[in-house]
């Protein structure tokens with residue numbers, strides 16, 4: 114997830130002052146009963162009931178200051194990590210940081226897959242003329258890969274766990290890597306193809322387990338743990354690298 118909700122407060126440790134961190138503050142007044150606060154890489158968002166005074170809002174922010182600073186720092190670290198990949202002309206594919214290399218034309222010696230101005234043999238070769246569009250080409254290639262590979266993988270897991278979805282769809286979702294609807298449809302974001310295989314597995318099995326339990330109850334986690342005991346490792350990877358799965362944030366505007 115790109116945003117963090119207030120439940121994080123429970124986990125907050127005492128941290129040092131981080132006065133070097135600044136962030137924009139947005140206040141949205143809505144028909145709601147209580148104040149809520151979100152922090153993401155774009156800044157802080159406070160949703161407040163319609164008649165809340167600025168004094169109350171400021172006090173609310175003041176109380177959460179340590180948590181806000183800690184979360185902003187964490188977001189900044191995640192953002193920096195993802196940004197570095199793109200600034201160095203790399204992209205993630207199956208968890209590997211692979212370079213994009215400029216070539217005069219698509220070279221015949223590249224035995225890998227050739228797609229017009231791009232070829233792949235473990236690194237991405239981009240013709241000189243297509244270089245300005247390099248990320249567009251690579252992302253299209255990744256989307257194609259995702260369309261073929263993720264449903265196949267999901268089918269294997271569905272058989273292995275005896276949890277069959279009624280339909281599978283590959284989506285463009287940015288922060289929800291997978292979802293499961295009440296009528297048994299499983300959606301997976303194409304972006305998962307950028308994550309390591311065990312992360313793809315963790316998300317797929319998580320959504321399949323929702324076919325049986327439409328919640329995050331103890332029984333749900335028991336089901337998940339039976340099919341894929343390493344699921345927590347997948348969540349951890351996504352926590353650390355999730356932003357790198359959103360090239361739109363860095364190179365595709």
Ligand SMILES: [Zn+2]
Nearest residue numbers: 319323328329
């Ligand atoms: Zn879930």
